Amino acid sequence: MLLNLNKWVIHVKLTKMMKDLNLKVWLFNKTQEDMLKARMGVELNITGTTDDIEIEKIKEERLKNDSVHRFIEKQRKCTVAEYINKESEKKIIYDDGTVYEGEIKNNMRHGKGKLTDPNGDVFIGKFWNDIINGKGKFTGVDGSVYDGEWKNGMREGYGKESLPDGSTYEGNYEDGFKNGQGIYHWIDGSIYNGEWKAGMIDGKVRL
Numbered sequence: 001m002l003l004n005l006n007k008w009v010i011h012v013k014l015t016k017m018m019k020d021l022n023l024k025v026w027l028f029n030k031t032q033e034d035m036l037k038a039r040m041g042v043e044l045n046i047t048g049t050t051d052d053i054e055i056e057k058i059k060e061e062r063l064k065n066d067s068v069h070r071f072i073e074k075q076r077k078c079t080v081a082e083y084i085n086k087e088s089e090k091k092i093i094y095d096d097g098t099v100y101e102g103e104i105k106n107n108m109r110h111g112k113g114k115l116t117d118p119n120g121d122v123f124i125g126k127f128w129n130d131i132i133n134g135k136g137k138f139t140g141v142d143g144s145v146y147d148g149e150w151k152n153g154m155r156e157g158y159g160k161e162s163l164p165d166g167s168t169y170e171g172n173y174e175d176g177f178k179n180g181q182g183i184y185h186w187i188d189g190s191i192y193n194g195e196w197k198a199g200m201i202d203g204k205v206r207l
Helices: 015-021 032-040 052-064 067-077
Strands: 002-004 009-012 026-029 043-045 080-085 090-094 099-105 108-116 122-128 131-139 145-151 154-162 168-174 177-185 191-197 204-206
Touching: 067 131
Parallel strands: none
Antiparallel strands: 002 009, 009 026, 043 204, 080 090, 090 099, 099 108, 108 122, 122 131, 131 145, 145 154, 154 168, 168 177, 177 191
């Protein structure tokens, strides 16, 4: 945190949060008393001002590095290589080596099932007409975990997420992104509890 006493400005450089959550630095005028309070950990406004075009670019970039999204997109593109629909065994094997084990209806994943990628990523949960819908848990080979609600193959509704670095999130999702009310815990003990928009903080953060 850099203090410019001549201009009574606090320049909050949330370097780690900017890297993880694409935040913009928030500059604001304060008295010396307020600056001292800020250093002690008072809540600071960091309301996002990004426009829709910028948000879409950020969303696209974030999805590229999201293991859950990569898993979903990959399984959407693969084609069926073999159906096994016996009373003792119900399985769908795909051309890329992905395997589905579970309930099948009209040669589609429908009901409870387990989807395993050759790289070790696993989803266990509900399917509807071949698409992930309802409650389910994704466990990535990189250590990432999402346990919660899904809609049309996307994280949607309430869920809990653990990231490979040990950070955690619990709250609402929309179209695969943190959106609405949620709480994020960093491994250094920092916490954000508030509003999110398109995977980015849209409210106040406690240092």
